[in-house]
Amino acid sequence: AASKTSQKTCIIIGGAFGGLACIHHLLATTSLDQLEIILVEPKDFFEYTPGVLRAFVDPEHLKRISFMLSGLPSRVQHCQGWLHSISPEDRTIVVQKEAERFTLSYHFLVIGTGMSEYSEPGIYSQDILFEERIQNIKAQAERYKQAESILIVGSGAVGVELAGELVVKYPNKDISLCYPRDVLMEFPESARTMCREWLTKHNCNLQPGVKVIVSSLTTTDTGQKIAIKDSAEHLEADLIVLCLGSSGSTPDFISSSPALAKLVDRHGRLPVTNQFQLSAAQGVYVCGDCCTHPTVVTKTAQMANWGGIQVAQNIAQALKPTAIMTRARVAMRWPALLLRDPKSWPSLYVVSLGPDHGLLIINGVVLPTALGQRMASFVKMFIENSKVWESKGNWLGLGVWQLGDSAACMVDYLGL
Secondary structure (H helix, E strand, O other): OOOOOOOEEEEEEOOOHHHHHHHHHHHHHOOOOOEEEEEEOOOOEEEOHHHHHHHHOOOOHHHHOEEEHHHOOOOEEEEOOEEEEEEOOOOEEEEEEOOEEEEEEOOEEEEOOOOOOEOOOOOOOOOOOHHHHHHHHHHHHHHHHHOOEEEEEOOOHHHHHHHHHHHHHOOOOEEEEEOOOOOOOOOOHHHHHHHHHHHHHOOOEEEOOOOEOHHHOEEOOOOEEEEEOOOOOEEEEOEEEEOOOEOOOOOHHHHOOHHHHOOOOOOOOEEOOOOOEOOOOOOEEEOOOOEEOOOOOOOOHHHHHHHHHHHHHHHHHHOOOOOHHHHHHHHHOOOHHHOOOHHHOOOEEEEEEOOOEEEEEEOOEEOOHHHHHHHHHHHHHHHHHHHHHHHHOOHHHHHHHHHHHHHHHHHHHHOO
């Protein structure tokens, strides 16, 4: 049994990419005698959120991109509840589970939560139990199946990918995509052109130059309708889906924690040091969407993972490990071995267009031709599967992404 006099407690808030990456690397670099690991997460499952859109045409896909948190190593204690507040001055947190609140003490605290509320709650839900999530996904899939006309509002990656899934699954339905300017505005013109051509070829009705009043969305006897901004007209369809991105609202636990609330920046995030540490709160680290880091600019699963790994290395180093191999792993501070800031790593984005096509964008360059679109779908599938394996702690997934991030460092180091 571990000695409570020498054992420290690390509490990780959030069982998504950053939190799980931190856990797996703490398991690899610390011992039970050194560190007690507690995960605070209200859900009983992990879900690879970027891949959930396919589940609306194939509900069984949800099982391929999810796993139960009960499958984590026994050393990880899963406290299933919501973080209510943090008191850095006495190193405690308050957790709420249903109507009950209780306090936990920590030596190290890792905040690895998101901070977004999405415009379409059916896509990114707050289901707590996996069985509930499955049932809600099936209910959503049935809505898409029954609707003869579907209007998607918003043409970012989520709106485009949802349109792609629907036009392939239901080629005879009336699928429309409306947006104020162009599709995929965050990507190069060549990507936008290829996207428009593919959607048009698959009979998606593109409606550019349309701004809607979100609050005007109503359900009628015949379907749904939404008002067009600065116009007396409405858009109507059996089903209208809002894909307008996230609100980026500050998490409730920050608002309920006075010591943290005064630290948030104008985006509602917590600024951290290069080591992902909250400078005004000893022993508190933040990674993922709810932090502002000096070098992590993009908010992606890869960057959340990288942050979680760095936090784990910092905690392991603070514990002064004695084992030679553990000291070597901590000193190496992988994957920052080459000391390259992640903001200068090569960028890779994949936007899926149905199950068999997509757009592969590397450092702003889009792979052309139909072969490039096929390759994009393979890369998307590979990333999806390997990220699930990595988040689960599978050695293959961990190895793939250790190599991947190291390769990203090397490409930047060589100036390729």
